[in-house]
Amino acid sequence: MSELSTNKVLGAILSAALLTVGLGVIVPEFFPELPPAKPGYAVAVPVEVSGPAAPAADTPPDWGTVLPKADIAAGQATTAICQACHNFAASGANAIGPGLYGVLGRQPGTHPGFAYSQSMIDFGKKQPVWDYEHVYEFIKGPQAYIPGTKMTYGGLKDPQARINVIAYLHTLGAK
Numbered sequence: 103m104s105e106l107s108t109n110k111v112l113g114a115i116l117s118a119a120l121l122t123v124g125l126g127v128i129v130p131e132f133f134p135e136l137p138p139a140k141p142g143y144a145v146a147v148p149v150e151v152s153g154p155a156a157p158a159a160d161t162p163p164d165w166g167t168v169l170p171k172a173d174i175a176a177g178q179a180t181t182a183i184c185q186a187c188h189n190f191a192a193s194g195a196n197a198i199g200p201g202l203y204g205v206l207g208r209q210p211g212t213h214p215g216f217a218y219s220q221s222m223i224d225f226g227k228k229q230p231v232w233d234y235e236h237v238y239e240f241i242k243g244p245q246a247y248i249p250g251t252k253m254t255y256g257g258l259k260d261p262q263a264r265i266n267v268i269a270y271l272h273t274l275g276a277k
């Protein structure tokens with residue numbers, strides 16, 4: 103065996119020894135790390151599974167299809183909840199909330215005589231019209247959609263109920 107080969111063999115043995123020592127150091131440290139990875143699965147997986155499912159069940163409706171089929175009478179009945187704060191009469195009278203006659207097509211935060219929150223006024227600056235889509239999203243969860251709104255109502259979660267309410271609003275002087 104040449105001197106070079108001997109060196110190579112010794113080198114290999116040394117490397118293997120170092121590797122073994124190295125693993126001995128790394129492995130005990132590495133294994134205790136594995137169990138803490140566990141909690142990640144328990145929390146993250148169900149959230150991610152239900153996450154995409156929720157919006158899928160509540161995708162924006164195709165208004166041309168859903169509005170003609172909506173139940174206007176049911177929508178009107180549902181607005182009993184809204185009437186705790188809103189007036190739907192053509193007079194446009196304000197109450198705890200602004201008058202909602204003609205709200206579809208109107209600029210958010212602009213009904214005369216109502217003291218809107220700054221959040222609603224700001225919303226109206228970037229979204230100049232209450233169209234179906236924005237009313238649909240707003241009444242689903244007002245505070246989530248427009249943080250800081252004065253509309254202290256938990257929201258109408260059922261998509262069909264919101265469609266029916268919007269169909270009813272559509273009959274009230276909508277532009």
Ligand code: HEC
Binds near residue numbers: 258
């Ligand atoms: C607890 C009282 C309350 C209830 C219940 C309520 N609202 Fe409101 N709503 C308000 C207030 C107050 C505002 C003004 C929000 C602001 O200035 O931030 C408002 C604003 C609105 C606006 C925006 C109007 C505008 O002129 O820009 C719409 C649309 C609306 N509400 C629809 C509804 C509908 C539909 C319901 C029933 C499903 C409802 N609200 C239930 C209090 C209420």
